[in-house]
Amino acid sequence: MEKVMLGKITVGATPAIIAGALVNGKPNYLAMGNYGGISPRPPPLVYLSVNKAHYTNAGIKETGYFTVNIPSKDLVQKTDYVGLVSGKDTDKSKVFTTFYGTIDKAPMISECPVNIVCKLVQLVDQPTQEIFIGEVVETWVAKDCITNDKPDIKKINPLMLAGGGYWELGNRVGNPFVDGKVLIKK
Numbered sequence: 001m002e003k004v005m006l007g008k009i010t011v012g013a014t015p016a017i018i019a020g021a022l023v024n025g026k027p028n029y030l031a032m033g034n035y036g037g038i039s040p041r042p043p044p045l046v047y048l049s050v051n052k053a054h055y056t057n058a059g060i061k062e063t064g065y066f067t068v069n070i071p072s073k074d075l076v077q078k079t080d081y082v083g084l085v086s087g088k089d090t091d092k093s094k095v096f097t098t099f100y101g102t103i104d105k106a107p108m109i110s111e112c113p114v115n116i117v118c119k120l121v122q123l124v125d126q127p128t129q130e131i132f133i134g135e136v137v138e139t140w141v142a143k144d145c146i147t148n149d150k151p152d153i154k155k156i157n158p159l160m161l162a163g164g165g166y167w168e169l170g171n172r173v174g175n176p177f178v179d180g181k182v183l184i185k186k
Contacts, residue, residue, distance in 0.1 A: 013162035016079055018096075019048055020067035020107045023059030027093040027107035030056040031083030033161035034129075035068060044136040046118060049129050055087035057130055060120060063105040066134060070114035072157045073168045078111075079159060080166075101138045113142040113156045 017035045021028055034049035046068060050057055060066045071079045082092050097110035101117055108115035118134025125131075145155040153169065160167040 011163075013160045013167065015070055016159040016161045016166060017048075018069040018071055018079055018082060018109060018112065019050070019056055019060075020069055020098075020109065021056050021059035021065070022063050022105055022107060023055060023087060026091070027098045028056050028059055028087040029069070029082045029092050029095065029107075029109065030054055030087070031079045031081075038133065045121070046116070046134055046136060048132045048134070049126075050132065052128060052130055057132075060132055061123070064120045065103055065106040066118050066120065066132060067106045067108050068114075068116040068118065069109040069112040070116075070156065071109075071112050071159045073159050073166070075111060076159060076166050101140060103137065106138075108140065113145045114151065114158070115140040 014033045015035065016031060016033055019030045019032055019035075021030075030050070032048065032050065036047055038045040038047055048060075048066065048068070056066075078095055082095055085092065093107075096112075098107045099110050100107065101115075103117050103119075106117040108117070116136055117138040117140075119137050120132055121135050122133040123130060124133065141151045141156075145152055147155065154172075157168055160169065
């Protein structure tokens with residue numbers, strides 16, 4: 001396979017998420033793609049890597065909580081919007097319908113099929129970014145996006161970021177921890 005060097009870039013797809021936090025007592029939402037899981041084992045941990053200039057950061061540090069709201073493709077315009085405007089200048093609390101679980105410091109978005117409440121456990125300071133590491137304390141999934149008591153990724157149809165665009169998922173092509181077993185020599 002012939003390769004071409006493209007410089008210092010990252011390649012891959014990540015879920016577009018909308019981070020939620022209370023800032024000065026009001027829900028604020030920020031669209032971003034710098035999110036991921038650190039550990040699925042108890043306690044499950046996730047991270048957000050957020051530019052230091054973002055308004056949302058102050059709310060996360062103040063309350064000690066943030067939410068990860070996973071939008072589906074039908075929310076592309078609103079998702080993009082809350083990433084384009086700053087909560088410093090624009091009240092983003094009315095863009096979505098906000099709800100709360102058992103933590104009243106963690107605003108979630110009703111329109112998103114998946115909502116994850118995280119308790120801040122570590123803040124990693126980088127030159128331009130603040131990396132918020134959170135322990136998952138609650139996960140909410142739309143009832144119609146559950147199959148056999150598990151989240152159904154096809155039904156959730158998460159909005160994805162890749163190659164400078166928004167995408168939706170395709171088809172399942174394999175099974176983790178299963179498909180590679182045929183290559184293990186006994």
